[in-house]
Amino acid sequence: MKCFGGNCTVNGGWSNWMSWANCSNSCGKGWKIRSRMCDNPLPFYGGTNCTGESYDVTSCNLTPCPVDGAWSDWLHWSSCSNLSGGGWRIRKRLCDNPSASHGGKVCSGSDSAVEQCVNSLGIDGNWTSWSSWTPCSVTCGTGIETRTRNCSNPTPENGGQACSGQGIDTRQCNNTACTVDGHWSEWNPWSTCSSNAGSGFKIRARTCNNPAPQNGGQECAGMSFSSESCSSTASTTVVNGRWSSWTSWGSCSVSCWNGIQTRSRSCSNPAPANGGHSCSGDNVESKTCTAGICAVNGDWTNWSDWTPCDVTCGTGLQTRRRNCSNPEPAFGGKICPGYKTEARNCQPRYCQIDGGWSSWAWSSCSTSCGTGWKTRGRTCTDPLPLHGGSTCVGDSHNVESCFLKNCPVNGEWTSWNVVTGCSVTCGNGVKKRTRSCSDPQPAYGGKPCPGNDTDYIHCHPMFCSVDGEWSNWKAWSTCSSTCGDSYKMRIRACDNPAPAYGGLECSGSSYELQTCPFIHCPVNGDWSSWGAWGTCSVTCGNGAETRVRKCSNPEPMYGGRPCQGHPTESRSCHPKYCSVDGGWSIWHSWSRCSASCGGGVRIRVRSCTNPQPAHGGRSCPGNETETHSCHDAPCPVDGGWTDWTAWHSCSHTCGHGTSIRARTCSNPVPQYGGHHCYGHSYDSKSCNNGPCPEWSAWGSWSMCSVSCSVGTERADEIVPSQQRQTEIVPVPEIAGNLGHVMLGAALLTVDGLLG
Numbered sequence: 001m002k003c004f005g006g007n008c009t010v011n012g013g014w015s016n017w018m019s020w021a022n023c024s025n026s027c028g029k030g031w032k033i034r035s036r037m038c039d040n041p042l043p044f045y046g047g048t049n050c051t052g053e054s055y056d057v058t059s060c061n062l063t064p065c066p067v068d069g070a071w072s073d074w075l076h077w078s079s080c081s082n083l084s085g086g087g088w089r090i091r092k093r094l095c096d097n098p099s100a101s102h103g104g105k106v107c108s109g110s111d112s113a114v115e116q117c118v119n120s121l122g123i124d125g126n127w128t129s130w131s132s133w134t135p136c137s138v139t140c141g142t143g144i145e146t147r148t149r150n151c152s153n154p155t156p157e158n159g160g161q162a163c164s165g166q167g168i169d170t171r172q173c174n175n176t177a178c179t180v181d182g183h184w185s186e187w188n189p190w191s192t193c194s195s196n197a198g199s200g201f202k203i204r205a206r207t208c209n210n211p212a213p214q215n216g217g218q219e220c221a222g223m224s225f226s227s228e229s230c231s232s233t234a235s236t237t238v239v240n241g242r243w244s245s246w247t248s249w250g251s252c253s254v255s256c257w258n259g260i261q262t263r264s265r266s267c268s269n270p271a272p273a274n275g276g277h278s279c280s281g282d283n284v285e286s287k288t289c290t291a292g293i294c295a296v297n298g299d300w301t302n303w304s305d306w307t308p309c310d311v312t313c314g315t316g317l318q319t320r321r322r323n324c325s326n327p328e329p330a331f332g333g334k335i336c337p338g339y340k341t342e343a344r345n346c347q348p349r350y351c352q353i354d355g356g357w358s359s360w361a362w363s364s365c366s367t368s369c370g371t372g373w374k375t376r377g378r379t380c381t382d383p384l385p386l387h388g389g390s391t392c393v394g395d396s397h398n399v400e401s402c403f404l405k406n407c408p409v410n411g412e413w414t415s416w417n418v419v420t421g422c423s424v425t426c427g428n429g430v431k432k433r434t435r436s437c438s439d440p441q442p443a444y445g446g447k448p449c450p451g452n453d454t455d456y457i458h459c460h461p462m463f464c465s466v467d468g469e470w471s472n473w474k475a476w477s478t479c480s481s482t483c484g485d486s487y488k489m490r491i492r493a494c495d496n497p498a499p500a501y502g503g504l505e506c507s508g509s510s511y512e513l514q515t516c517p518f519i520h521c522p523v524n525g526d527w528s529s530w531g532a533w534g535t536c537s538v539t540c541g542n543g544a545e546t547r548v549r550k551c552s553n554p555e556p557m558y559g560g561r562p563c564q565g566h567p568t569e570s571r572s573c574h575p576k577y578c579s580v581d582g583g584w585s586i587w588h589s590w591s592r593c594s595a596s597c598g599g600g601v602r603i604r605v606r607s608c609t610n611p612q613p614a615h616g617g618r619s620c621p622g623n624e625t626e627t628h629s630c631h632d633a634p635c636p637v638d639g640g641w642t643d644w645t646a647w648h649s650c651s652h653t654c655g656h657g658t659s660i661r662a663r664t665c666s667n668p669v670p671q672y673g674g675h676h677c678y679g680h681s682y683d684s685k686s687c688n689n690g691p692c693p694e695w696s697a698w699g700s701w702s703m704c705s706v707s708c709s710v711g712t713e714r715a716d717e718i719v720p721s722q723q724r725q726t727e728i729v730p731v732p733e734i735a736g737n738l739g740h741v742m743l744g745a746a747l748l749t750v751d752g753l754l755g
Contacts, residue, residue: 012043012050015366020058024358024379027065027102031358033057033377033397037366055375055397063460069100069107088480088489090114090511095498101463106500110493112510116480125156125163126526129565133171137258137290140178144290146170148330164529168331171572172542182213182220186245186269193230194595203227203594205603207624212585212609224605225591241272241279249287256294262286298329298336306344313351319343355385355392368447369407375399411442411449422459431457468499468506476514483521487513525556525563533571540578546570582613582620590628597635602628639670639677647685654692660684 015037024030038050072094095107127149137143151163184206194200204227208220243265253259267279300322309316324336357378366372380392416433423429437449471493479486494506527549537543551563585607593600608620641663650657661684665677 008045009047010041010044011047012038013040014038014050014052015040017056018363018366018375020060021361021363021377023060024381025060027063028061030060031057031379031381032060033361033375035363035373035375035377035399037373039366039373054399055377057377057379064102066104067098067101068104069095070097071095071107071109071111072097074113088114088116088477088487088511088513090491100500106498111495111498112491112493114489114491114511123154123156124161125151126153127151127163127165127167127565128153130169133173136173138174140174140176142172143174144170145173169571172574177215179217180211180214181217182208183210184208184220184222184224185210187226187242191594200230201227202230205591205605207605207607208588209585209607209609212607212612214609214611224588225603227592237274238276239270239273240276241267242269243267243279243281243283244269246285252289259289260286261289294331295333296327296330297333298324299326300324300336300338300340301326303342306346309346309348311346311348313347313349316346316348317343318346350387352389353383353386354389355380356382357392357394357396358382360398365402367402367407368410372402373399374402408446409440409443410446411437412439413437413449413451413453414439416455419457422461424459424461426462426464427460429459429461431459433457463501465503466497466500467503468494469496470494470506470508470510471496473512479516481521483519485518486516488516489513520558522560523554523557524560525551526553527551527563527565527567528553530569536573536575538573538575540576541574543573543575544570545573577615579617580611580614581617582608583610584608584620584622584624585610587626593630595631595635597631597633599629600631602630604628634672636674637668637671638674639665640667641665641677641679641681642667644683650687652688652692654688654690656686657688658684659687 017034017036020032020034023032033055035055038054043049074091074093091113093111093113095111100106128151130147130149133145133147136145146168148168150167156162185208187204187206190202190204193202203225205225207224213219244267246263246265249261249263252261262284264284266283272278301324303322304320306318306320309318319341321341323340329335358381360376360378362376363374365374375397377397379396385391413435414437416435419431419433422431433455435453435455437453442448473490473492476488476490479488489511491511494510499505528551530547530549533545533547536545546568548568550567556562587604587606590602590604593602595601603625605625607624613619642665644661644663647659647661650659652658660682662682664681670676
C-alpha cells in the first residue's frame with residue numbers, strides 16, 4: 001500500500017452479486033442477468049479499479065411453454081350403419097398432433113364426421129354399350145375388326161364385383177377374296193435340239209400358276225412357250241441367267257399385329273455364262289402378315305413440371321403429376337405401376353427473422369442509503385435474429401447511480417429455509433419457503449425487511465386426468481334416402497369436456513339411428529350373366545354362335561328402368577377349315593407347233609387352281625397337260641449324193657481314152673419339194689493316150705433297149721466282124737420334179753477285139 005500525505009491508495013473491490021433479474025422469457029429457454037458494484041471499497045487515492053465483469057448472464061429455463069393441441073389426420077370410415085344400403089358412416093380424429101400440454105389450448109372443432117353411405121355391400125360394375133366396330137384391318141381377304149366397352153356403367157365400388165366377360169370383341173371381316181394376278185412358273189428345261197447335225201431348234205414351256213390368277217386377277221403376260229435355234233456342232237454357248245425357285249415364306253417379323261414375311265431366290269438356274277444376261281427382277285420378295293392382336297401395356301407420360309412451392313420461405317410442398325396414357329392399356333395390357341402424383345418438400349429459402357430486444361428489468365439500488373448503482377439488461381432474443389435477419393440495435397446493458405442518504409440499519413432477511421413439497425399431487429399447487437428479518441433486525445429507523453417472509457412457488461407435478469362428457473344431442477338429420485330402408489341420425493360430441501391427460505372417453509355411442517317410414521324404391525332392371533355360347537351355325541368354315549341373357553337380375557319394378565342393351569349377342573366361329581377339292585382352270589391356248597412339217601406337237605396346259613385343293617380336299621383328276629399332233633405333211637427332203645463308184649476301165653485301149661466314175665442323187669432321193677443334189681453325177685479323166693487305128697463312122701443308133709429308166713442304144717460300124725464294136729451310151733434320166741438332168745451310171749461295152 002502506498003500512502004501520500006497521510007492518504008493511502010485504496011484499490012476497488014467488488015460487492016456481492018445482486019440477485020438475478022427476471023428471466024427474459026416466461027417459458028422455455030430465456031436469459032437472466034445479475035450485477036455487482038466496484039464499491040467494496042470504492043477505489044480512492046489512485047487505487048486500481050476492480051478487474052473482471054460487472055455483470056453476469058446465464059440461461060434460464062422455467063416451466064415449458066404451453067403447447068396448443070392440433071388434429072391428426074382423419075381415421076378410416078366406420079362400417080355403414082345399414083348393411084342393405086342407405087345408412088350412415090362415421091370417422092374420428094385425435095387431438096394428438098401434438099397433444100395440448102403445459103396449459104395449451106385443446107383442438108377446436110369436432111373430433112367426429114358423419115356422412116351418408118349408399119350400398120355398403122358394394123356396387124357391382126356393369127358394361128357400357130359396345131363401341132362401333134373399327135375399320136377392317138385389311139381391304140380384302142380375311143381381316144379383323146374390333147369393338148370395345150368399359151366397366152363403368154357403373155364402376156364397381158365398395159368391393160362390388162367387376163364386370164364379367166371381355167372388354168374387347170373381335171370378328172373376321174372383308175371375307176371377299178383378294179384379286180390375285182397370275183405369275184409364271186419357272187421355265188421347264190429346254191428340249192433336245194431338233195437336229196443332230198447342223199441347225200435345229202429347241203423349245204421350253206412354263207405355266208401361269210405361281211400363283212394362278214384368281215378372283216378377277218390378271219392373266220400372266222407373255223407366251224407360255226419359248227423356242228430358239230440350236231446347233232449340234234460344239235461351240236461356246238451364251239447362257240442367260242435364270243432364277244431358281246422361290247424359297248418358302250419366312251416367319252412373320254412380329255408376334256402380333258401386322259408384320260412382313262420374305263422369301264428369296266438366286267440367279268443360278270443356270271447362272272449367266274459366256275456373256276449371257278443376268279436375271280431381271282428382285283431376288284427378295286415380301287408380303288404383309290398378320291399375327292393377331294397385341295396386348296398394349298399402359299405406360300406413364302413424362303412427369304409434369306413441379307408446381308411452385310406453396311410458401312415463399314420456410315418449408316412448403318411441391319407436387320407433380322403424370323398420366324397412364326403413353327399409351328393407355330388396351331387389349332388386356334397391364335396398367336401402369338406406381339402412383340400418378342408425387343410430392344416433395346421445398347424450401348425456397350429460410351424466412352428471415354430480425355432480432356428483437358427483450359424487456360428492460362432494473363435491478364434494485366445497490367445500497368439502501370448513500371450512493372449506489374442500479375443496472376438493467378436486455379437480450380436480443382425476442383426473437384433471436386435468424387437466416388440473415390438483422391441483429392438488435394442499441395446497448396444490452398444500462399447502469400445508473402441511485403441517490404444515497406444516511407444509512408439506518410435496515411432489517412435483513414436470513415437465508416431462505418428449505419422449500420416444502422408441492423401441496424397437490426396433480427394439477428396446480430404451491431410450494432413454500434420461509435425466512436426471518438433477523439440478519440440484522442431493523443434498527444435506528446431502518447426499514448423492516450422488504451418482502452414477505454414466505455415465498456410461494458407454483459408447482460405442477462402432472463396434469464390431472466379429465467374424463468370426457470357428452471354434449472347435448474344435436475337435431476335429428478333428414479332421412480338417409482327417399483325410398484327403401486331409410487334412417488335418420490343424431491349425434492353428440494365427447495367435448496363437454498373432452499377427455500384429456502389420460503382421462504376416460506365418453507361411454508356409449510356418439511350417434512343414434514332411427515328407422516324412417518318404408519317406401520318402395522324404383523328397381524332398375526339389370527341383366528343376368530350371359531348364358532353359354534350356342535353351337536356354331538356351321539360345321540366348317542366361318543359361322544356364328546350366339547348367347548342370351550335375361551333382364552332378371554333384378555327385373556325392373558316400381559317404375560324402374562328396363563335393361564339397356566340387347567338380350568342376345570353373336571360372335572364369329574370357325575370350327576375348322578372346310579376341305580376344298582381342287583378344280584381345273586380353263587385350258588390355256590394351244591402352243592405353236594413344235595415343227596413346221598413332218599409331224600409336230602402342240603401343247604396346252606391347265607392348273608389345279610380353280611380352286612386349289614386345301615384342308616384335305618382332293619386333287620384334280622386327269623392331266624394338267626394335253627398334246628395334239630400338227631403339221632403332219634412330210635418335210636421336203638433334199639437329195640444327197642452316194643459315194644463315187646470306182647473308176648471304170650478306159651474307154652479306149654489307145655489314142656485318147658477316158659475313164660469315168662459315177663454317183664447317184666439317192667442318198668437320199670429328193671422328195672416333197674426338196675432340192676436336188678448340186679454338182680455332177682459323173683467325173684472323167686483321160687487314159688490310154690497312145691495312137692489307135694481309126695474307126696469308120698458309126699452307124700445309126702438303134703432303138704432304146706427300154707422304154708423308161710436307163711437303157712442302151714446301139715450303133716454299129718460297118719467293119720469286118722472281127723473288128724466290130726458296140727458303144728452303149730446312157731440316156732439322160734429325169735429326177736424329181738425340178739427337171740434337173742442327172743446322169744446315171746455311164747457304161748461302155750465293147751464287143752469284139754479290143755486292139
